Amino acid sequence: MIPYGKQEISEQDKLAVLEVLASDFLTQGPKVPQLEEQIASRVGAKYGVAMNSATSALHAACLALEVGPKDIVWTSAISFVASANCAIYCGAEVEFVDVEPGTGNISVQDLEKRLIEAKQAGKLPKVVIPVHFAGQPADMVAIGKLASQFGFRVIEDASHALGAEYEGGQVGGCQDSDITVFSFHPVKMITTGEGGVATTNSIELYSRLQRIRSHGITRDPNSVESEFEGDWFYDQIEIGFNYRMTDMYAALGSSQLTQLDNFLSRRRKIASKYTALLENTPHSQLVQVEGRRSSWHLFVIKVDSASSRKVVFDKLRQEGVLVNVHYRPIYRQSYYARMNKYDVDSFPGAEEFYSRIISLPIFPSLTEQEINKVVNCLVSSPGHQTIF
Numbered sequence: 001m002i003p004y005g006k007q008e009i010s011e012q013d014k015l016a017v018l019e020v021l022a023s024d025f026l027t028q029g030p031k032v033p034q035l036e037e038q039i040a041s042r043v044g045a046k047y048g049v050a051m052n053s054a055t056s057a058l059h060a061a062c063l064a065l066e067v068g069p070k071d072i073v074w075t076s077a078i079s080f081v082a083s084a085n086c087a088i089y090c091g092a093e094v095e096f097v098d099v100e101p102g103t104g105n106i107s108v109q110d111l112e113k114r115l116i117e118a119k120q121a122g123k124l125p126k127v128v129i130p131v132h133f134a135g136q137p138a139d140m141v142a143i144g145k146l147a148s149q150f151g152f153r154v155i156e157d158a159s160h161a162l163g164a165e166y167e168g169g170q171v172g173g174c175q176d177s178d179i180t181v182f183s184f185h186p187v188k189m190i191t192t193g194e195g196g197v198a199t200t201n202s203i204e205l206y207s208r209l210q211r212i213r214s215h216g217i218t219r220d221p222n223s224v225e226s227e228f229e230g231d232w233f234y235d236q237i238e239i240g241f242n243y244r245m246t247d248m249y250a251a252l253g254s255s256q257l258t259q260l261d262n263f264l265s266r267r268r269k270i271a272s273k274y275t276a277l278l279e280n281t282p283h284s285q286l287v288q289v290e291g292r293r294s295s296w297h298l299f300v301i302k303v304d305s306a307s308s309r310k311v312v313f314d315k316l317r318q319e320g321v322l323v324n325v326h327y328r329p330i331y332r333q334s335y336y337a338r339m340n341k342y343d344v345d346s347f348p349g350a351e352e353f354y355s356r357i358i359s360l361p362i363f364p365s366l367t368e369q370e371i372n373k374v375v376n377c378l379v380s381s382p383g384h385q386t387i388f
């Protein structure tokens with residue numbers, strides 16, 4: 001069996017976790033701020049706030065930007081459901097933007113068109129959440145320009161994109177956004193088991209994110225609203241959650257981060273190998289835009305025709321290649337479809353994309369032999385000629 005993605009845990013990773021287990025702090029000790037600083041410095045942001053998942057971090061990011069009932073949040077039609085759910089948690093309405101069929105990333109053209117219409121209708125979004133699909137950055141400069149023109153805030157869902165580069169800068173530096181969120185789920189670029197981090201350059205958003213992560217409580221004497229009563233004192237000034245990361249997770253994250261460059265280079269090698277081998281097949285890979293460097297969280301192919309996708313997918317699975325499909329458009333999920341407000345016809349890019357995609361295995365320890373096996377299965381797949 002070859003999975004589509006999996007973690008790589010070293011001896012050093014195991015020792016890092018064991019060391020925490022023998023220490024005084026299992027949660028919110030020294031390892032959490034250490035990981036936050038390492039991530040922030042790696043991606044070129046001022047601050048990082050680690051949480052127990054990227055889903056928590058997305059929710060906290062929406063709350064930090066004051067998303068609430070009556071607000072509208074837009075995200076990409078092709079993503080994991082968490083990109084949209086975070087706005088629902090806040091009581092907001094979710095709308096989707098179509099994707100570019102070549103990359104699976106949010107279509108800036110469609111975004112602009114919808115913004116002009118929304119402005120006329122008085123229904124502009126408060127926040128837009130672009131997703132760096134498969135690890136390839138979305139067009140952040142263009143999105144940043146639209147944000148200032150139409151007055152919305154931006155959260156980058158970079159769950160796939162730790163280590164990805166955009167115009168020479170690292171994703172996560174928040175040059176064109178307010179907050180960026182990364183995931184440390186085992187299939188992602190580095191792992192803490194469960195976990196995620198939000199990066200930002202704003203000190204206000206930083207303290208807001210920290211507060212929401214821990215029940216809405218602060219000990220900062222400048223933020224408390226009631227009178228200081230003694231050294232035991234803390235004040236809950238808003239509603240928050242327990243979204244904290246443990247020190248075991250954070251120690252694993254720091255240890256994994258030292259491997260990130262190795263993981264990236266291995267993933268990039270696998271991607272170029274697939275690219276070369278795919279030339280002998282009728283299938284294509286996603287368009288890679290100049291000036292953007294993918295982290296290759298996923299290697300997505302587009303099968304030559306929608307009618308042969310299922311055949312190719314089933315063949316690979318039968319051969320023990322555990323391919324996947326990332327993603328079924330979020331508006332197709334029953335929870336969202338039931339709202340009866342999303343018209344499939346207004347997402348031609350997402351529909352075309354979804355009908356043809358398959359995610360091939362990609363992870364640092366994938367071997368040459370395994371890559372060859374995957375591509376051989378693709379070559380020997382019965383093509384569209386068997387379908388009528």
Ligand SMILES: *Cc1c(COP(=O)(O)O)cnc(C)c1O
Pocket residue numbers: 053054055056079080082083131157159160183184185194195196
């Ligand atoms: C994995 C993922 C998430 C959620 O990450 P968790 O850490 O599992 O909560 C959110 N958005 C996208 C695009 C993802 O791929």
